[in-house]
Amino acid sequence: MIEIKDIYKTFGENEVLKGISAVFESGKNNLIIGGSGSGKTTLLKCIVGLHEPTKGNVHFDGQEFTSMSFEERVPIRKEIGMLFQNSALFDSMTVEENIMFPLNLFSEMSKSEKQDRANFCLGRVNLKDKNKLFPAELSGGMKKRVGIARAIAMEPKYLFVDEPNSGLDPKTSIVIDELINELTQEYKITTVIVTHDMNSVMGIGDHIIFLHQGKKAWEGSNKDIAHTDNQELNDFVFASKFTQAAKDKL
Numbered sequence: 324m325i326e327i328k329d330i331y332k333t334f335g336e337n338e339v340l341k342g343i344s345a346v347f348e349s350g351k352n353n354l355i356i357g358g359s360g361s362g363k364t365t366l367l368k369c370i371v372g373l374h375e376p377t378k379g380n381v382h383f384d385g386q387e388f389t390s391m392s393f394e395e396r397v398p399i400r401k402e403i404g405m406l407f408q409n410s411a412l413f414d415s416m417t418v419e420e421n422i423m424f425p426l427n428l429f430s431e432m433s434k435s436e437k438q439d440r441a442n443f444c445l446g447r448v449n450l451k452d453k454n455k456l457f458p459a460e461l462s463g464g465m466k467k468r469v470g471i472a473r474a475i476a477m478e479p480k481y482l483f484v485d486e487p488n489s490g491l492d493p494k495t496s497i498v499i500d501e502l503i504n505e506l507t508q509e510y511k512i513t514t515v516i517v518t519h520d521m522n523s524v525m526g527i528g529d530h531i532i533f534l535h536q537g538k539k540a541w542e543g544s545n546k547d548i549a550h551t552d553n554q555e556l557n558d559f560v561f562a563s564k565f566t567q568a569a570k571d572k573l
């Protein structure tokens with residue numbers, strides 16, 4: 324479980340986050356949604372420590388992370404898996420070497436244990452036997468799956484995902500969402516996903532926070548969204564005439 328309390332983040336004169344609090348439970352897909360520039364990625368970065376909040380703090384299972392020193396944060400960092408927007412694979416490394424990268428950095432495993440773990444993770448994302456391929460030889464969806472395999476290599480308690488569906492077709496997006504959803508439930512991971520994708524919101528949005536102008540403007544589940552009377556959220560989620568018409572039929 325991750326708890327964020329009254330997070331503010333200011334860049335120069337620009338106050339991007341204005342006092343955001345939320346609880347992200349384990350075994351759930353926690354989605355951060357909102358319009359472009361509403362502060363989603365900034366919030367994600369504040370949670371994982373890539374940005375320091377101007378004010379407020381973040382607790383990982385009760386441990387206050389924000390005021391910790393770099394060294395004190397290391398044990399929590401080892402429990403964090405991250406999947407970035409462009410998959411962020413190392414182009415000069417094979418699929419297997421990419422997955423073993425965090426194990427080489429952070430684990431005490433022997434070479435054969437690392438190999439076994441990489442094979443297990445590849446199997447888990449349905450990419451068995453793709454060990455020796457290079458990222459350039461993979462489709463966008465396969466790259467995402469390798470990114471997920473690498474993110475789960477260290478058996479993370481916390482998984483952070485920035486725009487998992489960017490650049491993917493709708494069908495592949497659903498495959499990636501389902502994979503994240505399965506892993507989250509299977510390993511009871513606290514998963515936090517930044518997304519624009521309404522299919523993801525409706526498909527796997529167990530818990531959603533909606534940011535508007537740097538504030539949390541709404542919170543609920545995908546089941547609640549169809550019945551929201553929050554105007555900004557309604558305008559954001561059901562932006563097109565087509566989705567508005569579909570909503571009206573619900």
Ligand SMILES: Nc1ncnc2c1ncn2[C@@H]1O[C@H](COP(=O)(O)OP(=O)(O)OP(=O)(O)O)[C@@H](O)[C@H]1O
Binds near residue numbers: 339359362364366
């Ligand atoms: N490192 C930075 N330095 C200065 N300003 C920044 C920095 N990072 C983000 N910002 C500003 O913070 C605001 C919110 O950006 P952020 O990327 O968090 O929005 P977002 O909701 O993730 O947007 P998008 O959906 O377009 O990715 C923007 O005005 C942006 O210019």
